[in-house]
Amino acid sequence: MKKLIILITSALLLFTAFSCKKDIIEPDTDIENPVDTTGQDGGHTPPDSLDSQEPQPQPPSDKRITIRPVIKVGQIVYDSIPVQLIVRSWDTKNEMDYKIYYLPGPDDIYIPAKGARFHFTINKWGGQAERTFTQAELQDNASYTIGLQIEPKKIKSIVEVKIVEGKNTPLSKTDYEYAANGDITKRTIWGKRADFSNYIMQTDLFAYTNGDITSIKSYDEGNKPVKTLTARYDNQHRVVALEEVKGLEKISAKAGYFLLDTYSGNQQAYRIDVQYHLENGKYTDYYSRKMAAGRTIYDIYASHNGGNEEGYYDYDNSLNPYAHLRLPELNFSQHDMHNRTFPRKHYGHGRPEYEPYDYKYTYNPDGYPKELLTKYRHTGSKMDAYTMRTVFTY
Template structure:
């Protein structure tokens, strides 16, 4: 990676600030003459196409809704959808309304087929309906160009956008004037029993890792005094979220199914504690990485770069990592082998060997006595020793049960060079921002967006000098600001193919020239579990 600086005769350096997508994957293969060890790197299994199911995504856009109408209120879309292919009954769905140039729902997912929207309302945080789409034939139907019912077809693989008109609901309006059953607009009569407000906090344990900041689909089944059941789907964003339980319900079953984990709560009417927080989520065993293939794609040509294999102890702890690579003549060799030693269930020593099976680096790790967090890492190599001292600062925010925090690391070198620094802010198991300051004074700042999938490396719990093992999810987008130069190539697009259980099957990162913006190459990783 080339860095460009402008130097003047007085030895002062003008630091040039540039912003770019930082390279996600960096690989260096040494082309040196040495003994060959015949190891085959097989071609990775051809990945399953991205479209592996019959389910389709869609969203509803409220074309005539603007900020002057919404104000500071947070809204939840409540809709009833009829499936023309089944007689299983209508689907009642709740999902937050978001703003991205227009007000719209989050992404919804249903099986391919023909559907009809029969009810569409927007509730505020207290459960009162503020906006609704009237039904054809109702008093309010003439207020919109396209009243309900709205029919649509889910077939295309791309996300479908469904436009809808919505009008304000005043205190004098009745549900009947919109074509809805009485009571549909919430409690506008103080003598009427109100729906019960509770809070749901999804917590899913995958292996030893707690995921408390992931979106989930909450299913609520409610039975009234006549034992008639209503079925509601709530799309909950990450973190603790408010849910209203029907006042008519005598019994409620709340369930969450995600990544193979399942959990449910049964609440009878007299047991509901209003404003209480209920944890739900379940537990599932972690999938362990067996092999990671890495390939470089230039144009239509794909070249295998490395094959990384992981070996495990009977208790599931990783014991070895072996990296096979390609020489310049495309012959194979073992580039590196790492052996892991444990103390009290945590990796405390990593011994790294080169292709000649010669020890070239020993990494030792220290943990605190309470939370088991890393507080120091030392790399003892042939040329220089690096000592990293780690500090943690708790932040005021938290998404689930885990408090957010900042990690600060100082690196000291045995060859006398100045110390370098690294700091990153962790939010909900994701890196929010980070800062690097090198020994020569150059500086790099980053901001990041992560998806809600499972990072397979977090379950290996292998320490490194930047503590990447604390990141629970997978990087989608990153923005970088450099002081002192810019890279020759920048990563500008990251895409994943996910398999079962929330794990990625592959990730492809596209690179382009920083100066010309022309595509240069892609790096593709294929994961085998």
């Protein structure tokens, strides 16, 4: 009887234990990717913050650099002109790639990160400049200059022909002579008589001091003195004083140069203010010329009689052959490094009978004009009057 009671009691205990086990809720665990969300303090950490992987290195990015093309022709520096840039690059396997850029002047380009070394080439006006860099030598957001030196081409002769209603009339021919060092020594201006025979209109002889033209003496066909122009310069080789004596008459000019910050551009903008004393100092006129990047952008001449003339101008990006002669002139036109293409003129209290209004150039491969057609019109009616054809030989 005692054994029977023990068996019944054991059976009841097993039944109770089995019934309790069925009420326990098991956690839903990913057996293949278990994640321990228990923090050090026993709490739970959101799974998103449990990325325990090491940061992966980022691939190198392309570099942005500034290319500054600087071309020096003779003594004149051109650094605000469009150029063609060729960039060749080689990767670590020595495979080459290249790109062609047309820069308006100093401009930014991107250097590919995969390139190991780079070769830059600039072609302009018959010259070529090159620079080579490794990837390590090129710094992001840095500026690099590619310089080119070219010898200027000097004018040998200039022929001018006047065209009226299709009829060509030769007017003049100007011949230039130079010393061995390239300095101009003599200029001969030939004219045409009514019978179309040639004669010497004027001969100019040039004298120098410290590399600057300080005297121009002019003679007529009979070798008689016509006029003398003398020039004085500052320590930057800029004309600060001019005096022209013609017979008993004298014109003198004094010039000042003032830096401007109101115009953008790689080259410093500046203004030239000139005061003229006419008829041996009897009258005073004023002239102001604003320059930017080697171009006259605005000028105004105020006469003692109350008249004035204002001008706004456009230019090309080619070489002005007159600028390389470095001739001191009363109108200070030697400062224009490029060729004028379009003027906009305003007159007050008097105007010339004719005015130029259109310039068309034909250029040689070296960037110099070989022919220029200048159209003139009546200033008042704006009707076409004639065309001047100018032919350059170098």
